[in-house]
Amino acid sequence: MKKKLLIFLLGLPFLGYSQSFQVNLQGQKQIAMGGAGTGAALDEAAVFFNPGAVSFLKQNGVQAGISPIFLKTSFREAGSNITEHNKDKIATPVMGYAVFGSPAGRLRFGLGIYTPFGGAMHWDENWTGKYTVTSLDLRAIFVQPTVSYKITDHLGIGAGLVYSNGHVDLRRAVPLTLNNGQSGTGKLEGSTNDFGWNAGIYVETISGVSIGVTHRSSVNARVKSGTATFDVPDALISSFPTKFTATLPLPATSTIGFGFYPSEKTTIVFDVNWVRWSKYKDLSFDYDNNARIPDTKSPRNYHDAAALRLGIQNQTTAKLVLRAGVGYAFTPVGEGYVTPEVPDADRLLLSAGLGYKASKNFSVDLSFLYENVKARTETNIETNLNGSFKSLVYIPGIALTYKW
Amino acid sequence: MKSKFIIRNILAVAVVAMASCKPEFKEVTPNKGTADFTRYIAVGNSLTAGYADGGLYLEGQQNSYPEMISGQMKTVGGGAFYSSFFNTNQADGSGYLRIKSLSASGLPVTETVTGNLAVRGQITLPQVGAVTLYTKFSGDLNNYGVPGIRLTDIDNPAYGNANGFFERLLPAASPGNTTSYLSFITAKPWTFFSLWLGNNDALGYATSGGVGGVLTDKARFSSVYNTVAAALTGTGAKGIVATIPDVLATPYFNTVTLASLLAAVRVSAPTVQALYIQTATGTRAATAQDYFVLTLGSANVIGVPNGAGLPYGLHPLNPIESKYVLDQAEAAQVTDYVNTYNATIKSVAAAKGLALMDAYALLKEYGAGKTVNGATVSAAYITGNLFSLDGIHLTPLGYAIVANAFIKSINTQYGASIPIVDVTKYRGVKFP
Structure with a gap:
């Protein structure tokens, strides 16, 4: 049995997720099933995946989880024989959900805290692309109070208001040489406070298949008064800005998901996401002092992109659930627009996980997600950085749940 | 018990996967193609010596394009490469300019660094005038860059007495030298060469506003260029030649307008x-x-x-x-001569089957403004990062761009795959 389990974990394609700086780590069960879960009332994370399914949850509960992201990216400049690697820096998106109300009633309430967008990319301070970026830390934490209403025994709707709290820290080298021979550096840091929404419909059909349709709105993350810190030669420092404004559009995502129940113990979930990345036309920084550096408008020209996610879970024993999934996310980044802060490409997602019910109220879920981002070789149209990127991502995760 | 085991296994798999797997690209194996880089020699003037900021000093020598190219050639069988480095206690060499402060209009106020000079004396020669002499260099040499040398000087046996930078490399003290530059560089066998001469045949005339220096006669230029190319290829060695940049496109002529x-x-x-x-x-x-x-x-x-x-x-x-x-007439004359010199260089390259680095086109392209790995470079004085404080010679970043152009041309001509240098590792103009 143990051996079988190990073979299962090693050999089966498991789940996955993520696309550009969208982070799809919102629930350990769903992570373990390729990131799918919109079409099933799985657990408290339905607050994120489908507010319409929250009213179908059989118990109330709270859960908290974390999914540290181990991102390994390599770059090789065209014509060079040197491969450069990003630094081992771990991003730690957290997630927490609570669902209240009477499970017997039609109206339920939920609260979710999750990180749908983010990134942590750290290159060596003196790497080949240092004038494009040396590090990016980006996160948008969403807090979402939610109402879910069961219109009939087979149809539920739900909606939540999203408050988004964002933080960005972007650093790069500045092509001005300090007296010690080192290049200057610049740091742009700011926070954002914005609003959006999340709504969904959940249907349990007569055929036994459940269907979920959701839409998460876009959020314009506006840095209204960011701090620009430049380490440049003293003779020039007065001509550099100290403040900036910028807007990063966090795209809307529409999802249709299905739940299939081939046996009492087995659930299969399948999601299709459509992410409206085309909103992300450019990354612009407006500075308060343009004497030395002009406002920048870096073209991104993302296009809308889909992600497909398929997952399965099996109630192996009374206490143990095994999960696996596979996914494929199409990149929204067109040729010539790949940047080292988010070296995106089409990616394959494999995932696995398990759930263990330790007691009547308490359970733990583990997941592991592997993302293989395709290698990509091209010249960026803005920076002329010319070379190949290749990324692998490893994301273990754990969540603790208390139900009552 | 069972669950613990499972959890342990999952953790083990996860840890192994995360620790082991950095993405790698297909192995690159640089190769030398049809060329042989066992002993590469660099023939040229100040640009080859690493001259910058109005002087020759150790940091500039260390960041010369031949040093960069030879470093990359080591991946394809290139041998040891030596430049005539100043001693570290005489690292300021001939002295050089640095920015003291910026004026209100953004132009630099420069000062000359003279702390650790390598000057050993001065001699006054008839018909030449005062010649500054530098601490002698003896030892193996691959970088034969001599600041100030014109193509037309290379067969003159007395030239080593009139140019302190060349005198420094010769055994005798000025005025006792009788070795021409051409004899000097061909004394020891070589397998590969770069040849970037000719700039000073137009530069001296141009930078003195047409007052000092004369433009080398076109026929004389062609004759000497053919002579040196024949000498360098005569032993069967392969090589690369470079054209002369457009001196009128440098900050020296475009900053004060x-x-x-x-x-x-x-x-x-x-x-x-x-x-x-x-x-x-x-x-x-x-x-x-x-x-x-x-x-x-x-x-x-x-x-x-x-x-x-x-x-x-x-x-x-x-x-x-x-x-x-x-003035306009003088500038037209400079343009005419440089174009003719470059036509000669290109025809010799074609006739001898040599690689060609078109420095004229390269510095025009980058001088007009170009983004390199996210850094904007241009021919703008001090802020362009391409030209050093003298407005004619390059910064280490500029020399790195030149080095890569040499490497790419060598690779194309000889089917080699010498890796390029990372230009962002090299600095632009230093600011206080």
């Missing part, structure tokens, strides 16, 4: 309409087609009254001296 001079004058004399320049055909008002040299900016002569009370440059009877101006 008629517009910038008039703007400065009009601060105190708003009615001034013209500046007067001295030309070969007489005094006339300057136009936008005339070039002013960089050093006019710091000479502080404009508007200074002469004995008759006439302000310098503002009155036809006290014009800006010819040494500060490369």
Whole structure:
């Protein structure tokens, strides 16, 4: 049995997720099933995946989880024989959900805290692309109070208001040489406070298949008064800005998901996401002092992109659930627009996980997600950085749940 | 019990996967193609020596393009490479410029670094004048870059007495040398060469506003170029030659302009309409087609009254001296000669089957403004990152761009795959 389990974990394609700086780590069960879960009332994370399914949850509960992201990216400049690697820096998106109300009633309430967008990319301070970026830390934490209403025994709707709290820290080298021979550096840091929404419909059909349709709105993350810190030669420092404004559009995502129940113990979930990345036309920084550096408008020209996610879970024993999934996310980044802060490409997602019910109220879920981002070789149209990127991502995760 | 085991296994798999797997690309194996880089020699002038900021000093020597190229050649069987480095206790070499501060208009106020010079004396030669002599260098040498040398000088056996940078490399003290540059560089066998000579055959005339130096006769240029190319390829060695950059596209001729001079004058004399320049055909008002040299900016002569009370440059009877101006006719002459020299270089490259690095085109392209790995470079003085403080020679970043152009041409011509250098590892102009 143990051996079988190990073979299962090693050999089966498991789940996955993520696309550009969208982070799809919102629930350990769903992570373990390729990131799918919109079409099933799985657990408290339905607050994120489908507010319409929250009213179908059989118990109330709270859960908290974390999914540290181990991102390994390599770059090789065209014509060079040197491969450069990003630094081992771990991003730690957290997630927490609570669902209240009477499970017997039609109206339920939920609260979710999750990180749908983010990134942590750290290159060596003196790497080949240092004038494009040396590090990016980006996160948008969403807090979402939610109402879910069961219109009939087979149809539920739900909606939540999203408050988004964002933080960005972007650093790069500045092509001005300090007296010690080192290049200057610049740091742009700011926070954002914005609003959006999340709504969904959940249907349990007569055929036994459940269907979920959701839409998460876009959020314009506006840095209204960011701090620009430049380490440049003293003779020039007065001509550099100290403040900036910028807007990063966090795209809307529409999802249709299905739940299939081939046996009492087995659930299969399948999601299709459509992410409206085309909103992300450019990354612009407006500075308060343009004497030395002009406002920048870096073209991104993302296009809308889909992600497909398929997952399965099996109630192996009374206490143990095994999960696996596979996914494929199409990149929204067109040729010539790949940047080292988010070296995106089409990616394959494999995932696995398990759930263990330790007691009547308490359970733990583990997941592991592997993302293989395709290698990509091209010249960026803005920076002329010319070379190949290749990324692998490893994301273990754990969540603790208390139900009552 | 069972669950613990499972969890342990999952953790083990996860940890192994995360620790082991950095993405790797297909292995690159640089190869030398049909060339042999066992002993690479670099033949050239100041640009080859690593001259920058108006001087030759250790940091510049270390960041010369031949040093960069030879470092990359080591991946394809290149041998040891030696430059005539100044000792670290004489690292300031001939002395060089650095920025002391910036003026209100953003132009640098420069000063000369003279702390640890390698100057050993001075000698005055008849018909040549004063020659500064430097601490001798003896030892293996691959970088034969000699600042100031013209193509037309290379077969002159007495030249080693008149150029302190060449004298430094020769065994005898000036005026006792009788070895020509061509003899010197061909004394020891080589397998590969780079040849970037000819710049000074036009540069001296241009930078002196047509007053000092003469343009080397076109036929003479062609003759000597064929001689040196024949000598370098005569033993069967392969190599690369480079064209002469457009000197008129350097910051030396584009920083001080008629517009910038008039703007400065009009601060105190708003009615001034013209500046007067001295030309070969007489005094006339300057136009936008005339070039002013960089050093006019710091000479502080404009508007200074002469004995008759006439302000310098503002009155036809006290014009800006010819040494500060490369007038339209002179500039046309420089362009004509450089184009002819380059035609010679290209035809020799083609005839001998040599690789060609078109420095004229390269520096035009980058000088016009180009983004390199996210850094903008251009021919703008000090802020362009391409040209050093003298406005003619390159920064380490500029030399790195040149080195990669050499490498790419060598790779193309000889089917080699020498890896390029990372240009972002090299600095631009240092600011205080």
